[in-house]
Amino acid sequence: MTPDELxxxxxxxxxxxxxxxxxxxxxxxxxxxSSNSLQVKDALAKEVKxxxxxxxxxxxxxxxxxxxxxxxxxxxxxxxxxxxxVVPEDAPEILDSLGAKPVQRLECPTNIPFFQRQMRVVLENxxxxxxxxxxxxxxxxxxxxxxxxxxxLSPIDIINEIIHSGLRGRGGAGYPTGLKWSTVSKAVGDxxxxxxxADEGDPGAFMDRSVLESDPHRVLEGMAIAAYxxxxxxxxxxxRAEYPLAIKRLRNAIKQAERSGFLGQNIGGARFSFxxxxxxxxxxxxxxxxxxxxxxxxxxxxxxxxxxxxPAQHGLWGRPTLINNVETFANIPSIxxxxxxxxxxxxxxxxxxTKVFALAGQVNNTGLxxxxxxxxxxxxxxxxxxxxxxxxQYKAVQTGGPSGGCIPEEFLDLKxxxxxxxxxxxxxxxxxxxxxxxxxxxxxxxxxxxxxCQSESCGKCVPCRVGxxxxxxxxxxxLRKEATxxxxxxxxxxxxxxxxxxxxxxxQTAPNPVLSTLRYFREEYESNIVEGEIAAVCAQCxxxxxxxxx
Amino acid sequence: xxxxxxxxxxxxxDKRWRFVGTTMRSHGYKPHALIETLHTVQExxxxxxxxxxxxxxxxxxxxxxxxxxxxxxxxxxNMKPKGKHTCVVCTGTACFIKGVPQILAALEKEYxxxxxxxxxxxKVSLMAARCVGACGLAPVVTFDGEFVGNASPEKVLAKIRExxxxxxx
Numbered sequence: 011m012t013p014d015e016l017x018x019x020x021x022x023x024x025x026x027x028x029x030x031x032x033x034x035x036x037x038x039x040x041x042x043x044s045s046n047s048l049q050v051k052d053a054l055a056k057e058v059k060x061x062x063x064x065x066x067x068x069x070x071x072x073x074x075x076x077x078x079x080x081x082x083x084x085x086x087x088x089x090x091x092x093x094x095x096v097v098p099e100d101a102p103e104i105l106d107s108l109g110a111k112p113v114q115r116l117e118c119p120t121n122i123p124f125f126q127r128q129m130r131v132v133l134e135n136x137x138x139x140x141x142x143x144x145x146x147x148x149x150x151x152x153x154x155x156x157x158x159x160x161x162x163l164s165p166i167d168i169i170n171e172i173i174h175s176g177l178r179g180r181g182g183a184g185y186p187t188g189l190k191w192s193t194v195s196k197a198v199g200d201x202x203x204x205x206x207x208a209d210e211g212d213p214g215a216f217m218d219r220s221v222l223e224s225d226p227h228r229v230l231e232g233m234a235i236a237a238y239x240x241x242x243x244x245x246x247x248x249x250r251a252e253y254p255l256a257i258k259r260l261r262n263a264i265k266q267a268e269r270s271g272f273l274g275q276n277i278g279g280a281r282f283s284f285x286x287x288x289x290x291x292x293x294x295x296x297x298x299x300x301x302x303x304x305x306x307x308x309x310x311x312x313x314x315x316x317x318x319x320x321p322a323q324h325g326l327w328g329r330p331t332l333i334n335n336v337e338t339f340a341n342i343p344s345i346x347x348x349x350x351x352x353x354x355x356x357x358x359x360x361x362x363x364t365k366v367f368a369l370a371g372q373v374n375n376t377g378l379x380x381x382x383x384x385x386x387x388x389x390x391x392x393x394x395x396x397x398x399x400x401x402x403q404y405k406a407v408q409t410g411g412p413s414g415g416c417i418p419e420e421f422l423d424l425k426x427x428x429x430x431x432x433x434x435x436x437x438x439x440x441x442x443x444x445x446x447x448x449x450x451x452x453x454x455x456x457x458x459x460x461x462x463c464q465s466e467s468c469g470k471c472v473p474c475r476v477g478x479x480x481x482x483x484x485x486x487x488x489l490r491k492e493a494t495x496x497x498x499x500x501x502x503x504x505x506x507x508x509x510x511x512x513x514x515x516x517x518q519t520a521p522n523p524v525l526s527t528l529r530y531f532r533e534e535y536e537s538n539i540v541e542g543e544i545a546a547v548c549a550q551c552x553x554x555x556x557x558x559x560x
Numbered sequence: 561x562x563x564x565x566x567x568x569x570x571x572x573x574d575k576r577w578r579f580v581g582t583t584m585r586s587h588g589y590k591p592h593a594l595i596e597t598l599h600t601v602q603e604x605x606x607x608x609x610x611x612x613x614x615x616x617x618x619x620x621x622x623x624x625x626x627x628x629x630x631x632x633x634x635x636x637x638n639m640k641p642k643g644k645h646t647c648v649v650c651t652g653t654a655c656f657i658k659g660v661p662q663i664l665a666a667l668e669k670e671y672x673x674x675x676x677x678x679x680x681x682x683k684v685s686l687m688a689a690r691c692v693g694a695c696g697l698a699p700v701v702t703f704d705g706e707f708v709g710n711a712s713p714e715k716v717l718a719k720i721r722e723x724x725x726x727x728x729x
Binding site for chain 1: 636698
């Protein structure tokens with residue numbers, strides 16, 4: 011595909027678009043599909059056909075419209091009108107409202123902060139394109155960054171651009187992306203790999219799923235640019251088997267991109283080849299850790315190994331490997347199209363750009379949002395999220411999943427970026443944000459995450475395998491109101507040991523939910539503690555007696 | 561190099577083994593195709609058993625112990641045949657906060673099943689998913705692959721009763 015051919019497709023698409031007066035866009039991401047959006051789409055298409063409007067009015071499936079709680083959502087582009095909770099029987103009424111008054115019963119205002127306060131970079135195409143058509147993506151300026159990079163830029167130029175943009179890894183740890191690329195590009199190896207980490211294991215996070223389902227080509231373009239920049243010729247997308255729709259759309263997108271010459275041999279007429287394949291995860295949280303992910307792609311048990319050597323030098327099959335998260339790759343095309351300076355102008359001093367969050371839990375507007383870095387938590391939860399439902403009080407927000415922490419009310423005015431969140435004992439994580447109201451028991455929440463970590467621990471290193479089980483038992487004991495002060499101090503001691511001595515990120519961060527709830531909600535632990543009677547409790551618990559002897 | 565006549569024959573004449581063979585062939589019978597192949601077995605047979613392990617081990621030329629270790633390491637693979645219907649309860653954080661523990665408690669009280677169990681008549685299997693990624697609709701339950709958002713103990717119990725009654729008649 012040459013730049014001219016690309017322009018030709020864009021012109022063709024624009025000509026077709028001009029003949030249409032109306033676009034009715036139905037959300038076809040997993041959330042809305044589960045509430046029957048495909049039937050709604052079919053009913054609308056049937057009705058359009060019956061009324062003989064097929065030439066003028068297009069009914070199309072688009073990506074996630076964001077406000078998952080109100081699905082299925084239908085967006086009428088020309089009228090800029092959003093309909094919520096649509097059922098197939100609403101189709102005639104919706105068509106009656108073409109260019110006329112809206113159906114009030116279904117109307118969902120688009121001037122609310124949920125839509126107005128967002129800043130869409132990664133999600134820019136979600137409302138516009140059909141994720142199953144490559145032409146839609148191309149018409150939205152897609153693949154132009156890749157073709158431009160191949161024809162105009164050298165790999166070094168691209169890496170410098172990414173470094174200047176200040177983009178940091180969106181998987182959670184926030185390692186500077188440009189630096190990683192530069193390390194891989196300098197590494198020596200006959201073959202290099204680019205791997206996309208789409209093993210979104212954090213419970214309560216669905217950003218990567220939405221991106222893969224709504225705009226898969228954006229990720230492919232980002233990966234191809236990365237491959238060109240670091241000198242890789244093969245790539246894998248490691249995606250959770252629990253996301254069947256994302257897998258289907260990814261495979262479809264790869265096929266289309268190969269056919270159009272954006273993947274495969276001699277891309278864009280340049281001497282650059284890149285082959286991409288999908289690998290399925292199989293339900294192991296630890297495979298989000300990069301060395302475990304590599305082991306899993308190699309068909310082995312997903313256990314991590316000590317680093318260094320880092321995957322940048324010694325990765326997949328011992329070759330230099332670049333591993334980035336879905337959202338990181340999805341940022342790349344925008345950065346190259348609009349420039350590093352533009353990207354660096356968004357966000358805070360050390361955290362640039364935007365971040366996609368999955369807002370869920372006890373909050374009115376649950377769904378997918380993208381906001382600039384540095385936005386206060388209060389604005390996310392109370393303006394965009396619309397506050398806490400059922401007249402309850404805000405208690406905490408949990409970020410970063412099982413590796414993160416709970417943030418109490420006193421920090422609501424905190425500006426969200428990598429540094430500020432880790433300062434208060436949580437992490438940015440991949441972007442899950444779960445709001446809790448005053449009915450949540452924080453010890454129970456800590457136990458929930460510890461149950462998760464102990465069952466997801468791969469078992470390779472002792473601190474994580476054994477420590478998380480004991481921490482879980484202690485939390486359970488506290489909840490049963492059978493724990494003593496000694497148990498509480500043992501729990502705190504274990505937090506330090508597991509954090510300090512575990513091999514990989516899973517174990518090193520597993521104590522975070524306990525530590526952060528202990529820090530901000532200690533009274534909930536204290537109120538469950540039994541004073542004295544240590545001997546009586548220990549008699550029931552032989553394990554602990556043994557521990558004391560040591 | 562391996563030639564095609566060295567590829568082992570399927571364990572029996574079940575036609576579904578052909579799909580498993582196709583997966584192995586498309587990856588050139590390389591050992592790294594192990595997880596992909598096990599996915600195919602589970603997709604067509606519903607679960608993994610010793611027969612499948614041996615076939616895959618031979619086909620990809622990996623030790624049987626390695627097949628077993630991989631199959632038991634990953635939660636997605638199951639070794640027990642499932643019931644006629646499957647109910648998957650999402651236990652992600654958002655679902656947990658919004659009332660999944662109550663749904664599981666109701667199921668245990670009514671049918672004495674926990675995640676991983678099948679009802680005594682073999683009709684309904686209950687599974688727990690880590691997170692199905694539909695957190696905006698929490699709590700989420702899937703009935704035979706069909707998502708249901710904003711689930712409640714009543715809704716889930718009603719569906720399971722319907723399945724059990726339906727098949728009895």
